[in-house]
Amino acid sequence: TATTEISPLSLHDALPIFIVVDADARLESSFLRHAAGYFAAGANAVTARRRILDAGSGWLAGAQADEQTLDGELNRGRWAMGGCSEFRGNGIMIRRDLLAAAGGWRAAALTEDIDLSSRIAALAGERVAWALDAEVWEEPVRTADRLWRQRLRWAEGAFRRAFEHGPAVITSGRLPIAARLDFLAYVSQLAVPVVVVGAAVSAAVTGRRRSLVSIIAGYLSVSALLGWDALRWECGRDGGPLGRCERARRTVRVSIFNGLWLVVVPRALADLVFRRGPIRYTKMEHDGVGDPVAASADG
Numbered sequence: 001t002a003t004t005e006i007s008p009l010s011l012h013d014a015l016p017i018f019i020v021v022d023a024d025a026r027l028e029s030s031f032l033r034h035a036a037g038y039f040a041a042g043a044n045a046v047t048a049r050r051r052i053l054d055a056g057s058g059w060l061a062g063a064q065a066d067e068q069t070l071d072g073e074l075n076r077g078r079w080a081m082g083g084c085s086e087f088r089g090n091g092i093m094i095r096r097d098l099l100a101a102a103g104g105w106r107a108a109a110l111t112e113d114i115d116l117s118s119r120i121a122a123l124a125g126e127r128v129a130w131a132l133d134a135e136v137w138e139e140p141v142r143t144a145d146r147l148w149r150q151r152l153r154w155a156e157g158a159f160r161r162a163f164e165h166g167p168a169v170i171t172s173g174r175l176p177i178a179a180r181l182d183f184l185a186y187v188s189q190l191a192v193p194v195v196v197v198g199a200a201v202s203a204a205v206t207g208r209r210r211s212l213v214s215i216i217a218g219y220l221s222v223s224a225l226l227g228w229d230a231l232r233w234e235c236g237r238d239g240g241p242l243g244r245c246e247r248a249r250r251t252v253r254v255s256i257f258n259g260l261w262l263v264v265v266p267r268a269l270a271d272l273v274f275r276r277g278p279i280r281y282t283k284m285e286h287d288g289v290g291d292p293v294a295a296s297a298d299g
C-alpha cells in the first residue's frame with residue numbers, strides 16, 4: 001500500500017489530506033483535481049471509484065470489473081440516502097486530523113478500509129463520500145486460488161469489523177438514525193450465506209430443497225437487479241452505453257460471480273471461530289500490466 005499526502009491549493013486553509021492507494025494502482029492525470037473538489041465541497045472522507053485493468057482479458061477479470069461497478073453503485077446509493085457509506089481499500093482519501101482522531105491505521109485489521117470507516121463513523125459521525133469521477137485503476141486477481149484467499153480475508157475482516165466496531169457504530173450519538181439502521185442492514189447480509197448453509201443441511205437431512213433453492217434464487221436475483229442497474233455506468237467499445245444483450249450477459253456474469261460469497265462467508269466464519277494463532281495477512285501478487293487509458297477505451 002502506498003500513501004500520498006497532498007494539500008491542494010484549492011482547499012486554502014484545509015488540513016492536509018492522505019490518499020491511500022495499493023501498490024498496483026494507476027491514477028489518471030485528473031485524479032487529484034477531482035478528489036480535491038470533494039474536500040473543497042466539505043467532505044472529510046472520500047473513496048475513489050475502483051476500476052479494473054485488463055477487464056477484457058477473461059471471464060474472471062471481467063466479473064471483478066463489474067463487481068466493482070455494482071459495489072460502487074450500491075454504496076453511492078447508501079451515501080446519497082444518508083446511509084453509513086464506507087471506504088474501499090484502494091483510493092481511500094481522508095483528512096489528516098480525522099485520521100489522527102480515529103487512532104490512525106490499525107495494523108491488526110484484516111480489512112483496513114471498513115475498519116477505519118466504522119471508527120470514524122462511531123467517533124465523529126463521518127460517512128464516506130463516494131466519488132464517481134476520481135477513478136483508481138487496479139489489476140484483477142487472475143487465478144481462482146488467489147481470488148479465494150483474497151475473498152476469505154475480506155469476509156473474515158467483515159466479521160471482525162462487525163464484532164469489534166458494530167456496537168459502537170449502532171449506538172453512536174453522532175450518527176443519524178438512518179445511518180445506524182443502514183449499517184445494521186448492510187452488516188446483516190453476512191447472515192445470508194450462513195442461512196444458506198443451514199438450508200443446505202436441512203435439505204440433505206429431509207430431502208426438501210425448496211427453501212434452499214428459494215434462498216439462493218432470491219440472492220442471485222437481487223444481485224442481478226443491482227448489477228443491471230449499476231451497469232448503466234459502463235460503456236461499450238464504441239464509447240456509448242452497453243447494448244441490452246451485452247448488459248444482460250454481464251448482469252448474469254456478475255450475479256453468478258457474487259454467488260461466491262455464499263461459500264466464502266461460512267468458511268471465513270469457521271476460520272474465525274476455530275483457527276488458532278495470529279492473524280496472517282496474505283498479500284496478492286501483481287504483474288504490473290495494464291493501462292487506464294486503454295482500459296477506458298475498452299469499456
